[in-house]
Amino acid sequence: MKRIYSILLMGFVFTFFSCGDLFELDLQENPNNPTPETADIESLFNSVQGGFVGVLENTQFFTMQLSRQRALTAGGIYVTAFSPQNFDGLWRSAYSGFLPDADAVIELGESTGQLFHVGATKIMKGYVLMTLVDMFGNVPFTAAGQGSADLGPASDSGSDVYAAAEALISEGISDLEANTAPGPALDNYYGGSAADWTAAGNSILLRSAVNKGDQATFNQLITDGGLITASSDFQFQYGSNRDNPDSRHPLYVNSYEVDDGHYQSNWLMYVMQRKYGATDPRIRAYYFRQVSTVPLDNDNRFDCIFSIGPDPTATPTWFTACDEDMPYCVGDLEAGYYGRDHGNGNGIPPDGDIRAVYGVYPAGGKFDNNSFGRTNNNGTDGGLGAGIHPIFPSFFIDFYEAEMAIKAGDEAAAKTHLADGMAASIAKVKSFISAADPNSLEEVVATNPVVVTGADFVPSAADDSTYMAQVMQAYDEAGDKMEVIGTQFLIASYGNGLAAYNWMRRTASPQEVQPPIEQGAGAWPRSAFYPAVHVNLNQNVSQKSITEQVFWDTNPAELGPCY
DSSP, X not given: OOOOOOOTTSSHHHHTSOHHHHHHHHHOOOTTSOOTTTOOHHHHHHHHXXXXXXXXXXXXXXXXXXXXXXXXXXXXXXXXXXXXXXGHHHHIIIIIIXXXXXXXXXXXXXXXXXXXXXXXXXXXXXXXXHHHHHHHSSEEOTTTTOGGGOSSOOEEOHHHHHHHHHHHHHHHHHHHHHOOSOXXXXXXXXXXXXXXHHHHHHHHHHHHHHHHTOHHHHHHHHHHOOOOOGGGOEEEEOOOOOSSSOOSOHHHHHHHSSSOOOOOBHHHHHIIIIITSSXXXXXXXXEEOSSSSOOOSOGGGOXXXXXXXXXGGGOOHHHHHHOTTOOOSSSBTTTTBOOBOTTOOOOOOSOTTTOOEEOSTTTSOOOOOSOOOOOOSSSOSTTTTOOEEEEEOTHHHHHHHHHHHHHTTOHHHHHHHHHHHHHHHHHHHHHXXXXXXXXHHHOEEEOSSSOEEGGGGSOOHHHHHHHHHHHHHHHHHOSSHHHHHHHHHHHHTTTOHHHHHHHHHHHOOOSOSOOOSSTTOOSOOSSOOOOHHHXXXXXXXXXXXXXXXXXXXXXXXXXXXXX
8 A cells, every 4th residue: 555644744754853853753663543554444434533633623713712612812913913833733734644544545445445444534634635725725735645756745726626626525425425335333423324424525525515605506416315313413522531632621620630721712701691682591501600700809800901811991992883781701701601702812810710611512511500610620620621623513504505596695594594493493502501510400509498400401492492582682673694603603603613713704793792801813714824834934924914815705795894
């Protein structure tokens, strides 16, 4: 079998490793990290499955912060908030890890007739190629993976890479249909169901049509059916194992070990808690509050930029210009939702014990059952990290249908799809609570005057209906219907920053997001810097601007004053 290692790190064996490390790698084989020459197809397919979600995880640092799914704390000025080095991990995980293994599975599986392995791998590879375009724009594809034959692979246009990815996914669907060999020994996504993998492939093609604004293809895929349903959501299930290996959700590790964890987005917590006049039934699953109210007894806890502590009168005028009720310094003072404002990259005060942290969904943390208290307890709380990466939940389709209906001028149909998407998202999140963290539901949190358990804080069906009615009323009253749809998609896609970031670039919605705390933050990034490991080692590549738009992003350069 030919060597298929990517050389997109351009001679990294000479510069990335020390000589001692290089010789050590040459002389020793790691049985847990198989190479195409030494591994059987099952080991390679396992590596591909893990490498696939690894690529997606590496997009989160950039996309969750820009989409307000977590606070942007990388810096207050967009152009300096992120550096090329921030994207080295993503580049390596794709080009040096996932893609070589994927190519090896495809080559080996096609020679042995194991077309299930081949088909599923082609679908994952197609998705990764689209992800690279979504992040960077033009990326190497046809010249990639040639070894020493091409040490400086040129980039292909993003549209060409998308087309190649679509063709690959279609091939994968055909391979799954043609397979007669036994399926994989371990399928972490669909348990060996070719039908579910086919639905995932069709749904990714639908996602591509949405990004490109291809209404005809979108309509045909909807008509043909065969898409993901609630029973076949495309997601990666993490485990609860803490050591050797650590199989837990990265966001759980972030907030439930020894560190204080990421700052959550004040804006998103505010939207879910009170923007619509009713509390979003998903908020207790998304966030765990360590305090019932944000204490104001110590000004040293805060770094609010324009005031010593949370002071509504100090709210910047450019905040209230975006939304007259825009939060400042805290998400909700009285309800205990303490995070950070967009772009506040200042120092970290002693506030770890009052921050809201990731909850049970999707991180596998703790359901907010009003027990409050610290969560950095060495990984012993909540769902122990057995969360999910929501790659493509079925309700994304409802939101995409709402988006395309609005673009086609059908506001009534869009409202129906919006309601369907919200209902499906709420149902999934609520079912996840009992599945991932039943102990928090059984926990006694009060005894006077009656016994109160965590289950008493799970929103009721009436709560769901009240919230949805408020959102539907907001939709009816909105001059720009996409504003409401976009806000709800950012909520529903929580934990998938790339889906949210793509939505914002594609639709320029929502507009009423929290703007940067620095008034001169500059243009909101429309794509990522090329990784340093790519630019520094490839003489045919020059660094790009973060204002460069990917091929399907056809909106104006300025998306709006709040971005």
